[in-house]
Amino acid sequence: MEIAGYRLDIEAAVATVKQQGYKTVAVQVPEGLKHSIVPLVEYLEKQTGARILLSADPCFGACDVVNYELRNMDVECVIHLGHTPMAAVENFWMPTIFVNAFSTADASPVVEKAIPVLVGTRVGVVTTAQHLHTLDTVEALLQKHGLEPLRAEGDERVSSQGQILGCNFSAGTSIADKVDCFLFIGSGMFHPVGLAMSTRKQVIAADPYTNTVKKKEIEEMGDALLRQRYGAITVSRSAQRFGILIGSKRGQQRITLAYELKQMLDEAHKHSVLMVMDEFSPVFLQGFREIDCYVSTACPRIAIDDYLQYKKPILTPIELEIVLGRREWESYVFDEISP
Amino acid sequence: MEIAGYRLDIEAAVATVKQQGYKTVAVQVPEGLKHSIVPLVEYLEKQTGARILLSADPCFGACDVVNYELRNMDVECVIHLGHTPMAAVENFWMPTIFVNAFSTADASPVVEKAIPVLVGTRVGVVTTAQHLHTLDTVEALLQKHGLEPLRAEGDERVSSQGQILGCNFSAGTSIADKVDCFLFIGSGMFHPVGLAMSTRKQVIAADPYTNTVKKKEIEEMGDALLRQRYGAITVSRSAQRFGILIGSKRGQQRITLAYELKQMLDEAHKHSVLMVMDEFSPVFLQGFREIDCYVSTACPRIAIDDYLQYKKPILTPIELEIVLGRREWESYVFDEISP
Numbered sequence: 001m002e003i004a005g006y007r008l009d010i011e012a013a014v015a016t017v018k019q020q021g022y023k024t025v026a027v028q029v030p031e032g033l034k035h036s037i038v039p040l041v042e043y044l045e046k047q048t049g050a051r052i053l054l055s056a057d058p059c060f061g062a063c064d065v066v067n068y069e070l071r072n073m074d075v076e077c078v079i080h081l082g083h084t085p086m087a088a089v090e091n092f093w094m095p096t097i098f099v100n101a102f103s104t105a106d107a108s109p110v111v112e113k114a115i116p117v118l119v120g121t122r123v124g125v126v127t128t129a130q131h132l133h134t135l136d137t138v139e140a141l142l143q144k145h146g147l148e149p150l151r152a153e154g155d156e157r158v159s160s161q162g163q164i165l166g167c168n169f170s171a172g173t174s175i176a177d178k179v180d181c182f183l184f185i186g187s188g189m190f191h192p193v194g195l196a197m198s199t200r201k202q203v204i205a206a207d208p209y210t211n212t213v214k215k216k217e218i219e220e221m222g223d224a225l226l227r228q229r230y231g232a233i234t235v236s237r238s239a240q241r242f243g244i245l246i247g248s249k250r251g252q253q254r255i256t257l258a259y260e261l262k263q264m265l266d267e268a269h270k271h272s273v274l275m276v277m278d279e280f281s282p283v284f285l286q287g288f289r290e291i292d293c294y295v296s297t298a299c300p301r302i303a304i305d306d307y308l309q310y311k312k313p314i315l316t317p318i319e320l321e322i323v324l325g326r327r328e329w330e331s332y333v334f335d336e337i338s339p
Numbered sequence: 340m341e342i343a344g345y346r347l348d349i350e351a352a353v354a355t356v357k358q359q360g361y362k363t364v365a366v367q368v369p370e371g372l373k374h375s376i377v378p379l380v381e382y383l384e385k386q387t388g389a390r391i392l393l394s395a396d397p398c399f400g401a402c403d404v405v406n407y408e409l410r411n412m413d414v415e416c417v418i419h420l421g422h423t424p425m426a427a428v429e430n431f432w433m434p435t436i437f438v439n440a441f442s443t444a445d446a447s448p449v450v451e452k453a454i455p456v457l458v459g460t461r462v463g464v465v466t467t468a469q470h471l472h473t474l475d476t477v478e479a480l481l482q483k484h485g486l487e488p489l490r491a492e493g494d495e496r497v498s499s500q501g502q503i504l505g506c507n508f509s510a511g512t513s514i515a516d517k518v519d520c521f522l523f524i525g526s527g528m529f530h531p532v533g534l535a536m537s538t539r540k541q542v543i544a545a546d547p548y549t550n551t552v553k554k555k556e557i558e559e560m561g562d563a564l565l566r567q568r569y570g571a572i573t574v575s576r577s578a579q580r581f582g583i584l585i586g587s588k589r590g591q592q593r594i595t596l597a598y599e600l601k602q603m604l605d606e607a608h609k610h611s612v613l614m615v616m617d618e619f620s621p622v623f624l625q626g627f628r629e630i631d632c633y634v635s636t637a638c639p640r641i642a643i644d645d646y647l648q649y650k651k652p653i654l655t656p657i658e659l660e661i662v663l664g665r666r667e668w669e670s671y672v673f674d675e676i677s678p
Contacts, residue, residue: 001467026615032625038580041612051598053585056616058623068407068432069587069617073594093407241377246392248408255412259390273380276365278408279618287373331502 001043004036006082006101006130010043011260013079013097017048020095022076028055028066030082033101044079058279061165063085063251063299063337067093084129084159086338100129105208111141114206114213120180122148126164126172126195127185131208132179135162136184149183150175156339157251166190166301167337169198176201182222191306192218193225199336211238225304232303233312236323239293239313243285244273247298249278254297254337261295261317269325282309295320300335340382344422349382352418352436356387359434361415367394367405369421370442375616383418395620401425402590402638402667402676406432408485414559423468423498427678429588431671439468444547446524450480452543453552459499459519462486465503465511466524466532470547473500477524478528488522495678496590505529505640506676508537515540529644531557532564534675565644568671575662578632578652580636581612586637587617593676595638600634600656607663613630621648634659639674 001010003070016023027044027267030038037054045054053075055066062083065198070078071092077094082101086306123142125135134330139149152161154171158164164171164184172182176199182190185204192205205214242265279301285294295312296303302331303314316335321327340351356364366383368376376393376457383391392414396407401422409417416433421440452631462481464474478488489503493510497503501556503510503523511521515538523531523544531544535557546551581604597613604611612630616623619641624633635642642653655674660666 037626037627038612038629042610052613054612055613056582056584056624056627057618058620059617066615068410070615071407072592073585073587073615198649210644212449243395245395246412248412250411251410255398271377271381273377273393274391275393275395276405276409276412278395281397282371286375287370287393289374290377290549 001040002104004033005104006033007104007152008040008081008099008101010040010099013015013099014044017050017077017079017107018027020077022048022050024051024053024074024076026053026055026066026070026075026078028059030059030101033082037330039147050272053325057321060299061167061251062098063167064249065089065091065092065129065251066095069248070094082129083269084163086157086251088156100132100295100325102133103130103136103208104318105315107131107138107206108141108210110206110208110213111138111183111185112213113211114183115142115145115147117203117204117213117215118147118181118183118201121146121220122150122179124172124182124201125149126162126178126182127152128191129163132160132163134208135183138183142183143277145254155288157337164191164195166194167299169195169336170338172199190217190301191213194334197225198336200309209274218339226332228307228329229304229319230329232307232315233319233322234315236293236315236319241270241290241292242270242287242320243275243291243294244272244300245280245294245298246274246276247280248276249298252298252337257317258297261297261320264320264324264326282306282311286311300337303335340379341443342379344442344511345372347420347438347440349379349381350480352438353383353386356383357438359416361413363387363390363392363413363519365392365394365409365414365417367417367419369398369440372421372616385500385576388606389665399638400506400524400590401437402428402506403588404428404431404590405511406435406546409433418651421468423471425496425590426498428497430542431589434574438614441472442469442547445549446454446470446477446545446565446662449545449550450477450524450551450632451520452550453522453543454481454484454486456543456552457520458541458543459524460485461489461518463511463514463518463521463540464488464524465501465521466488466500467530470524471502472523477522481522489518496676503530503534505533506638507535508673508675509677511538518535523552523661527541528553528557529640530559532571533673535561536564547670554601563669568643568658569668570641570659571654572661572668573647575632575654575658578609580612580629582612582614582627582630582633583658584619584633584635584637584641585615585618587615588637591637591676597636600636600659601658603663603665619645621645621650624652626653
């Protein structure tokens with residue numbers, strides 16, 4: 001069915017629910033689909049006869065599958081909308097059906113617009129889940145213009161060739177030395193800026209929703225971000241007590257990394273506290289007045305995107321290495337979560 | 340040990356952790372203790388040799404014990420600070436040690452101050468977890484002034500005689516017909532106002548922290564609250580699509596009640612969607628533009644305390660009954676969670 005400009009193969013999920021005879025099913029929905037979700041819930045109810053529990057908590061990725069908390073509610077299955085499965089994240093409490101939301105926006109016009117500003121001839125093609133189905137068309141267009149598109153497999157955290165996540169650019173980094181530039185299909189600045197910083201290649205972003213192409217803005221934002229991160233690193237050098245943040249969401253748990261960071265801080269004679277959090281919130285960290293600086297091992301976007309909302313500096317693990325003198329600023333890279 | 344004006348028997352928790360040989364322990368802390376928690380974490384680390392994971396998520400009661408989400412982190416035990424256990428909430432994933440935080444504030448001066456404004460001679464004595472240890476002294480003081488204190492067992496949701504919770508006034512309601520008034524020891528308006536509305540008795544609040552006594556303010560706030568609730572009920576009568584909110588926190592799950600409300604709404608030919616939420620947030624409900632009105636089966640304080648933060652009316656289950664004509668406004672009562 002189609003909702004809010006997205007095509008979702010909810011019919012396949014209905015078939016599975018009926019076949020398995022599930023009586024209570026949870027549905028998880030990304031923020032962008034919340035405003036139009038009721039018809040889908042009612043459709044599921046009618047078609048399956050199952051009781052549908054709509055999860056209202058925020059959900060920003062397949063790293064965040066609602067699961068254990070539903071254990072006492074007789075929920076037998078989760079339908080997770082809008083993200084592709086992460087093979088690397090396993091051991092769910094109950095079966096999870098991933099239903100991607102494919103944008104109905106036509107990518108061709110904006111790709112045509114982007115072609116003149118591409119750099120060189122070998123173009124790495126990347127996108128997010130909702131435009132994955134457009135990549136064949138995008139590549140054909142590039143080829144028509146005499147360009148050589150390249151699309152790579154990512155690691156186990158991504159589901160398809162050419163797919164990048166806010167926390168994982170492996171489908172880009174793996175071909176960085178084979179391409180002249182990257183063409184990113186999608187909206188928002190985080191993915192293209194992150195990709196540029198991870199690959200040190202120029203990234204041109206083509207947004208099928210707004211029909212706009214961005215190139216210079218990405219470089220500028222990358223530069224601004226680096227300055228901000230440099231500032232965060234600088235102010236953190238005097239911190240004495242660190243909070244090491246561990247995300248409890250299934251696909252954001254980097255507990256071994258957190259232990260390694262604690263070890264590093266111990267060796268540098270800095271105090272540290274391991275802190276677990278589900279929903280990261282500046283408000284609820286504010287209470288910990290004794291902590292001078294946070295290091296986040298959870299979603300890399302927390303330190304980068306939400307930096308200004310926090311009253312204390314919040315670093316990525318890589319940035320902590322720089323603070324502690326274990327890495328040079330020159331080898332700064334974006335934090336990513338590997339499988 | 341003592342932190343921030345509270346005495347916590349953390350030594351007993353240390354003994355249990357050592358005896359059981361737990362290697363990884365989570366600590367949960369209420370908002371009011373976050374600012375001084377680091378010495379306690381360091382003490383636990385040193386005394387037990389265990390790895391301590393401090394939960395940074397908000398925690399407003401024993402209804403909210405961090406548990407399943409720690410399953411993949413090798414956590415063997417949770418130390419839950421500042422609340423008393425709820426016998427009614429069972430089946431934790433792992434052992435949970437409850438460590439109450441007893442206020443070191445002396446209740447006697449403010450009780451002396453409250454005695455002249457008490458009504459009648461039979462005085463129901465109630466308080467919250469952090470002042471439970473003062474009740475013997477309070478009762479002795481009342482007796483010294485020729486008054487007759489009464490203290491009752493609550494139901495299975497509370498741990499001690501005379502204890503009330505924001506969601507449970509059973510230690511008051513069970514003796515409402517035997518007392519002339521209630522004396523509440525503690526701070527904040529929610530508990531005394533809720534108790535007054537549940538028992539229809541005068542409540543005098545004595546706050547050991549600020550040494551202030553409140554009586555008229557409680558009545559006035561009760562009246563203002565009733566007007567606000569009447570308003571919420573009135574605007575909800577025209578709602579066509581209801582969101583029935585279910586809390587996924589262990590002690591806030593009233594799933595059967597949620598199903599009953601859905602049934603009621605079905606019979607009244609109103610649309611409804613069952614919605615599960617862990618951390619209730621006006622921000623993350625805002626996306627659901629198709630919902631006209633919410634009914635919360637989670638913590639009763641969400642509808643009452645946070646009402647003005649939500650852009651849509653949010654009702655208690657009892658208020659929905661009034662909206663649907665199943666209950667008279669005259670028999671309005673506060674929403675409580677029974678065992």
